[in-house]
Amino acid sequence: MSVGSPEHKALIERWDGFLSKIKSRYQEVLDQAADPIKEMISGLEYDSIIMHNVLNGLRHQSQGQLSQKMEETWEKVEGEFEKLGIPFETILKEQEKHHNQTEWMRDDFERFSIRIFADAARQIEKNIYAVVDPNQIHNCISCGDQLKVEVFAFQAINVKCGGCGTINTYEPDGRVRQLEGVYSSLADEFCVEEYILKNKSNQNGAPYFKKYYGFIIEKLPQRKEHYERLLNDKLSNPDFVGK
Numbered sequence: 001m002s003v004g005s006p007e008h009k010a011l012i013e014r015w016d017g018f019l020s021k022i023k024s025r026y027q028e029v030l031d032q033a034a035d036p037i038k039e040m041i042s043g044l045e046y047d048s049i050i051m052h053n054v055l056n057g058l059r060h061q062s063q064g065q066l067s068q069k070m071e072e073t074w075e076k077v078e079g080e081f082e083k084l085g086i087p088f089e090t091i092l093k094e095q096e097k098h099h100n101q102t103e104w105m106r107d108d109f110e111r112f113s114i115r116i117f118a119d120a121a122r123q124i125e126k127n128i129y130a131v132v133d134p135n136q137i138h139n140c141i142s143c144g145d146q147l148k149v150e151v152f153a154f155q156a157i158n159v160k161c162g163g164c165g166t167i168n169t170y171e172p173d174g175r176v177r178q179l180e181g182v183y184s185s186l187a188d189e190f191c192v193e194e195y196i197l198k199n200k201s202n203q204n205g206a207p208y209f210k211k212y213y214g215f216i217i218e219k220l221p222q223r224k225e226h227y228e229r230l231l232n233d234k235l236s237n238p239d240f241v242g243k
C-alpha cells in the first residue's frame with residue numbers, strides 16, 4: 001500500500017469530510033445563538049457582566065468541544081494512515097489541516113465574541129446617554145449658586161463655588177463610569193485583527209496597544225492621563241512588545 005492508492009485517497013476524503021462537517025457544526029452552533037444573544041443585549045442596562053457567562057458557555061460548546069473532537073478523531077485517523085504505510089511527512093500534511101482548522105476556529109470565536117461585546121457596549125452607551133443629563137444643574141451647598149461641573153466625570157471632584165468660595169464635592173453619576181467598559185469593548189472591536197496577531201506572538205503587541213489605547217483616549221479625553229500611563233507601561237514591558 002502506498003501514497004496515492006485508492007485506500008489512501010479514500011481515507012483523505014473521509015478525513016476532509018469530517019473536518020468540513022466540524023466546521024459546519026461550529027457555524028450552526030453560533031447561528032443558533034445569534035437571536036437569543038441579540039435579545040439578551042437589548043435587555044442590558046449598564047453593564048455586560050452576564051454576557052461573559054453566556055459567551056464562555058458558547059465557547060465551550062462550539063470551539064472547545066469541537067476542537068477536542070477533532071483532536072480525538074485525528075488520533076484514530078493518524079493510526080489508519082500509519083497502517084496504510086503512508087510516510088510520516090505525508091501524514092504531517094493531513095495533521096496540518098487539523099491544526100489550521102483549530103486555529104481558525106479559535107480566531108473566529110475571538111472575532112465573534114468581540115463583536116458581541118461591542119454590540120452590548122453600543123446598547124449600554126445608548127442607555128447611559130439616555131439617563132445622564134449633561135445639562136443637569138448642581139447648586140452650591142452653602143449659597144445655592146449654580147456650580148460649573150463636568151457631568152461626564154469619572155471620579156469625585158472638588159468644585160469651588162464662584163459665588164461664595166465654598167468647596168463642593170461633586171460625586172458624578174456612577175453610571176458614567178460604565179463608559180470606560182463601553183469604550184474598552186469598542187476599542188477591542190476597532191483593533192480585533194491586531195489583537196489576534198498579538199495573541200499569536202507578544203512581539204506583535206505594540207501596534208495593538210497603540211491602537212487600543214489611542215481609541216479609548218479619543219473617546220474619553222478626560223481620562224487621557226490614565227490611559228497614556230497604561231499604554232506606556234505596556235510599551236516599556238518587554239513581555240508584551242519584545243525587545
Ligand SMILES: [Zn+2]
Nearest residue numbers: 140143161164
Ligand atoms: Zn456658594
